[in-house]
Amino acid sequence: MNPLAIIGRSFLDFLTVVGVLARFSIRSVKHCVIPPFYLRQTAKQFIDIGDYSLPVVGLTALFTGMVLALQSHTGFSRFDAESAIPTVVVLSITRELGPVMAGLMVAGRIGAAIAAELGTMRVTEQIDALTTLSTNPFKYLIAPRLIAGTLMLPILVLVSDVIGVFGGFFVCVYELQFNAANYISQTWEFLESSDVTSGLWKAAAFGFIITLMGCYHGFNSRGGAQGVGKATTNAVVSASILILVVNYLLTGLFFAGK
């Protein structure tokens, strides 16, 4: 086959995917804001996404904060800059590592679960059955997940920010013999509210991406158990890559003028 044809074809395939995905997103968001709403479904998703992800997100944040303190110490102690460690820990956690680590963990946990559930519902015709029972699957299945994901991730990240900072505090005070009161006052000293809120905006964007990818791949899965497996993998991989790309773009947007 002509190599130019291969390039052309894959480029057109890529554009097709982007177009289909854009239409799917617009349709999904439309159903998030137009009634009727399924409050019971939405509440259930809040519990699934928020409550059940908290342990894994919290644990990730704890160890991220701990290792961050330990690594900064080995570096900074070489030029007597240990006093900068609390600031490094809190800024890295709130701006970058809190939202990104939580996003990646939730993509693996929730994105995969959504894709598998919706994929199974698709291949067993449960989604068609919803339609014959006068229920729009976008409203009943997708809108509750998108709403819960977008609103729940910032809350998860806020909790994980606190846990991550505590992880750094724990290592510095109990391993490296820092003064606890000094550590806390230095944490607050250079922290601005924009550091935290930018992280929370990122978290909301990641929550939307994770649930959208889970819904998109699950909803469009084809062909039995293998199709569901493929949908699950694609949901996690595409959500993870998009999180990293969007994180870079949002960082540029938030901190470009500073």
Next chain:
Amino acid sequence: MTDAPKIELNGLAKSFGDKHVLRGIDLSVGQRESVVIIGGSGTGKSVMLKCILGLLGSDKGSVKIDGKDATNLSGSALDAHQAKFGMLFQGSALFDSLPVWHNVAFKLAQQPGISRKEAKARAIETLASVGLSPDVGDIYPAELSGGMQKRVALARAIAAKPEIIFFDEPTTGLDPIMADVINELIVKCVREVGATAISITHDMASARKIADRIAMLYEGRIIWQGSKENIDRSGNPYVDQFINGRAEGPIKMQVRKL
């Protein structure tokens, strides 16, 4: 009551890429009539039902319900169109996250002003009409046998008293006795609800029991239709081959020679 047929298809065609699944279907189904569509696997039976339901858009031809055009609707017109239908899916397609009673009362429970208690009471009444006891209502679909799942799915399809009911291979995968139980329930329920029914099947015993009229689909067209009494003397070699289940005949199965 009007004299217009309940469902009228004119030259309905649907292709997937270069695969022509429906090549122009003409079929009319009278008020409260029960028509069974027979035909081999992959002849487009399910696609035809999905085109009538509006789950798939058609390429050519028209669908009329009660004499009014219902081809390729969208938005609220599509919702109103789909509200007229009930469907029994091949794999039952019960929602496995909901208990049996909620499956049966799904459409009812969506309506404003209906409490969960009322919905459950109505579900249990409907379950009784397909011969299931009230205690089945509280268990989950996965805990039921295939025959019981089919009966629950039948109860769900008739619960909202639809004008038109579709049965997609209602007896596939059941033992002959349970198949006959389901056939009798279908005949009884359709009569009680006063619905128009289209069933697709390749089980001739089932077709003879449910049908007022039988039509045969082959290569995307209706090649024969007539009352069930006439099916044995159709004079059509395709129909003869199908109802007698012979490998030899005008219908060539796509089997690759080794």
